[in-house]
Amino acid sequence: MLFLLLNPTKINCLLFPDMKRLFIAMLALLAAFYAGAQTKGYTNHNEFSVITYGPAFLESGFGLHTYHGLQFHENMSLGLNTGLDRYPVNGEGSKWFLPLSAKVNYVEFPDRKRSFFAGLDLGYGFAFLNKNISEKNLKYEYQGGVLVNPQLGWRFKFKNSAKYWSLAAGYRYQQYSRKDSYISPSASLQDTDPWYGKTQIDKKYDLHRFTLQIGVGF
Amino acid sequence: MKRIWLILLGCIALSSCDKIESKGMYLASVPIFETMEGIRAKANPVSSPAPIVKTGKIYIYQDYLFINEPGKGIHIFNNGDPSKPQAMAFLSIPGNVDLAVLDGKLYADSYTDLLTFDLQNPASPQLLTRNKDVFKMLLQMDNFNNRPDRIITGYRDSLVSYSQKDRYSPYDRKELDYNQVNAGSGQGASMARFTIANKHLYAVDQTTLHLFNVQNASKPAYVKDIKIGPGIETIFPFKNSLFIGSNTGMVIYDITTASAPVELSRYAHIRACDPVVVNEKYAFVTLRAGVVCGGQQNLLEVIDIQDLTKPMLKNTFTLENPYGLALSDQTLYVCDGKSGLKSFDASDVSQIGNKLLETHKELMSMDVIAGPKSLIVVGQDGVHQYDYSNKAKLKALSVISVTKSN
Numbered sequence: 001m002l003f004l005l006l007n008p009t010k011i012n013c014l015l016f017p018d019m020k021r022l023f024i025a026m027l028a029l030l031a032a033f034y035a036g037a038q039t040k041g042y043t044n045h046n047e048f049s050v051i052t053y054g055p056a057f058l059e060s061g062f063g064l065h066t067y068h069g070l071q072f073h074e075n076m077s078l079g080l081n082t083g084l085d086r087y088p089v090n091g092e093g094s095k096w097f098l099p100l101s102a103k104v105n106y107v108e109f110p111d112r113k114r115s116f117f118a119g120l121d122l123g124y125g126f127a128f129l130n131k132n133i134s135e136k137n138l139k140y141e142y143q144g145g146v147l148v149n150p151q152l153g154w155r156f157k158f159k160n161s162a163k164y165w166s167l168a169a170g171y172r173y174q175q176y177s178r179k180d181s182y183i184s185p186s187a188s189l190q191d192t193d194p195w196y197g198k199t200q201i202d203k204k205y206d207l208h209r210f211t212l213q214i215g216v217g218f
Numbered sequence: 219m220k221r222i223w224l225i226l227l228g229c230i231a232l233s234s235c236d237k238i239e240s241k242g243m244y245l246a247s248v249p250i251f252e253t254m255e256g257i258r259a260k261a262n263p264v265s266s267p268a269p270i271v272k273t274g275k276i277y278i279y280q281d282y283l284f285i286n287e288p289g290k291g292i293h294i295f296n297n298g299d300p301s302k303p304q305a306m307a308f309l310s311i312p313g314n315v316d317l318a319v320l321d322g323k324l325y326a327d328s329y330t331d332l333l334t335f336d337l338q339n340p341a342s343p344q345l346l347t348r349n350k351d352v353f354k355m356l357l358q359m360d361n362f363n364n365r366p367d368r369i370i371t372g373y374r375d376s377l378v379s380y381s382q383k384d385r386y387s388p389y390d391r392k393e394l395d396y397n398q399v400n401a402g403s404g405q406g407a408s409m410a411r412f413t414i415a416n417k418h419l420y421a422v423d424q425t426t427l428h429l430f431n432v433q434n435a436s437k438p439a440y441v442k443d444i445k446i447g448p449g450i451e452t453i454f455p456f457k458n459s460l461f462i463g464s465n466t467g468m469v470i471y472d473i474t475t476a477s478a479p480v481e482l483s484r485y486a487h488i489r490a491c492d493p494v495v496v497n498e499k500y501a502f503v504t505l506r507a508g509v510v511c512g513g514q515q516n517l518l519e520v521i522d523i524q525d526l527t528k529p530m531l532k533n534t535f536t537l538e539n540p541y542g543l544a545l546s547d548q549t550l551y552v553c554d555g556k557s558g559l560k561s562f563d564a565s566d567v568s569q570i571g572n573k574l575l576e577t578h579k580e581l582m583s584m585d586v587i588a589g590p591k592s593l594i595v596v597g598q599d600g601v602h603q604y605d606y607s608n609k610a611k612l613k614a615l616s617v618i619s620v621t622k623s624n
Contacts, residue, residue, distance in 0.1 A: 052234070053234040053235065053387050053388055053389060054234055054387075054388075054389050056389070058388035058389065059388045089236065090236065090386045090388075152226060171234075180242075192244070192245050193244070196244055197244045197245040197246055198242055198243070198244040198245075199242075199243045199244060199245060199377065200242055200243050201240055201241070201242035202240070202241045202242065203238060203239070203240045203241075204238070204239045204240075204241075205236060205237070205238050206236065206237040206238075206239075207236050208233065208234050208235050208236065208237070209234050210234040
């Protein structure tokens with residue numbers, strides 16, 4: 001993970017098919033590191049998630065998230081969580097989202113070396129990273145949707161440091177929709193799907209996924 | 219604490235899935251159903267001449283030319299002068315595909331019914347009799363059905379809305395999706411093919427020969443059904459024999475006793491569509507390969523039928539895509555699909571395929587009748603008539619053209 005974060009060209013090759021996504025992820029991470037060290041009561045948690053359906057990790061996607069919060073209680077912090085998500089959707093390739101959510105974090109024993117923690121994200125996943133394609137007489141558009149992500153995990157402090165690494169599992173719910181419409185740009189292309197005669201389709205997706213997260217924070 | 223943790227984790231892992239809800243609209247050809255009663259009640263046959271949209275079977279009786287519009291009815295022309303056929307009337311008969319005329323009476327099918335019209339005034343034929351539910355086998359939606367209470371009289375385009383909910387998880391047992399796609403083609407129509415011989419009307423559909431006694435011409439009496447086998451397509455009477463072409467062969471019946479046909483022989487050939495014509499000694503059969511008929515070869519077969527109980531293949535010639543054929547004296551006319559209309563010298567049957575007299579390549583033709591005054595050819599663009607007094611050189615007389623529907 002650390003290796004990937006320090007070597008952006010590798011990230012580009014391995015994870016990101018285009019520069020736009022890389023740029024967004026890097027910007028978020030840089031902001032996290034820069035802002036992090038100075039503010040008092042500020043807390044940061046960066047996580048890599050495997051987004052999948054179950055224990056065998058079939059058809060997995062991933063998420064990169066950075067959380068910036070303020071502590072308002074000894075055990076609790078509240079902040080913004082953002083990053084990038086990639087969900088494989090059956091038969092339709094990968095869908096990309098830019099999540100932006102409010103997150104509440106609860107840490108059971110902030111001073112101990114090892115502690116249970118829980119988090120809850122409530123937000124929105126923007127779908128603009130998916131290209132709205134128009135091919136022949138078909139046009140389709142994506143729209144993002146509600147995002148919910150509760151997580152439970154353990155955090156382990158590094159030796160003589162406020163920094164910790166974490167391991168958590170959770171449930172991630174992401175909603176989005178796709179609107180297909182067939183329009184007739186010319187007389188030779190009809191305003192229906194040539195095979196099934198469809199004129200328009202509205203598809204609403206509710207993705208209920210299981211996530212496993214590994215992270216670092218302070 | 220740890221236990222709760224594990225339970226929660228397990229619950230999440232097991233309930234993960236995608237739920238996809240689709241809502242949409244699609245254009246579909248929706249069948250229009252009617253009952254036979256409804257069709258009968260609405261019957262109002264005679265109307266003024268109508269444009270021909272599609273040509274089906276053609277029939278000549280005296281100076282009149284009958285052109286079937288498949289599924290719709292019959293166009294009646296005065297063909298006294300073949301160079302100037304005059305449209306007289308359109309007989310609207312839903313579900314009609316074939317017709318035959320005897321002694322001034324016109325017999326036509328209408329889905330399951332057999333109708334008899336009086337042709338005393340051919341501009342206004344009068345319905346005399348309706349034999350109900352005599353043709354039970356109907357071709358509908360590319361399937362056969364025998365439900366006269368639900369007849370597909372047509373299709374209309376409708377915008378249909380649908381909604382569908384899917385659940386997906388890679389851990390679910392995969393089940394096969396059956397996507398039922400109905401090709402919305404094929405108007406409902408009876409499959410009947412008619413012919414009249416020895417005062418009897420013989421109508422064949424896909425599997426069965428229906429026999430009617432028309433000694434009382436205005437009131438056909440149903441005699442019986444004879445099961446012949448699948449894939450029947452054509453029927454051709456010659457003297458006291460009936461030649462029935464199916465897509466696997468030709469069946470010859472003796473009809474000396476018209477009400478009790480006796481099967482004489484079966485001549486089997488490769489699977490193909492096969493119109494038949496016959497003279498004293500030989501039967502000429504064209505085999506056409508295609509999607510509907512199956513088969514690989516396009517052939518003209520000459521079959522020796524001097525002994526009707528033992529038909530024997532005499533010669534085979536290759537054609538391009540043969541449909542109907544007609545025989546006039548020593549000339550054989552073959553509609554060879556896209557290759558046009560061909561005429562052959564048939565005086566020597568062993569050489570017939572090599573003795574091409576003429577090719578009218580521009581004439582994409584399906585069927586041909588050698589009439590008393592003209593050679594009538596059904597082409598894609600209409601019904602053509604030719605003066606064929608000089609066998610080697612056809613002379614165009616007239617065209618009844620088809621109105622293209624969009």
